[in-house]
Every structure is written in C-alpha cells, then in structure tokens.
Amino acid sequence: MSDLAARFADAADRVQQLPEKPDNADLLRLYALYKQGSTGDVTGKRPGMMDFVGRAKYDAWAGLEGTSQDEAMQAYVDLVEQLEAGTT
Secondary structure: OHHHHHHHHHHHHHHHHHOOOOOHHHHHHHHHHHHHHHHHOOOOOOOOOOOHHHHHHHHHHHHHOOOHHHHHHHHHHHHHHHHHHHOO
C-alpha cells in the first residue's frame, strides 16, 4: 500500500470520529472524493427524480469525473484534516 493510500484509509477511519457532524455540503464532498479515490469515475445509472439523496450523491461524484484517484485521495485527506481543525 502506498503512503497516500495509507493516509487515505486513515482519514476514512478518522472521519468517523469527528467531534461534530459535517454540514451537508461537506458530507457530499467527502462522499464524492471517497468514491472517486477508491473507485474512480462514476458508474451506474443516475438515480431517479424521487431519490433526492441518491441523486445528490451521484451528481457530486459525477462532478469529479476525470479526476485521478490520487488527486481525489489527497483532496479527501486534506478535507478531513480541515474538518478536524474546524477550518472548512
């Protein structure tokens, strides 16, 4: 496992321990960056109109299409560190 992959996995564990829940915008960014970093570009069909949460998550992930997995992993680690410091 590369150093970046190890820091990404550690950040994914630490995000569960944040003292307060991030706001919805940060939660969507976390989700999208995690999916892009762990899976790559978005897959599957866009959820239907009535699946508001699923659609928002899909759209956030799709917005990162073309971002390399390494870039997404680094951005995820950076965002978790900002949330831990309370500077988002």
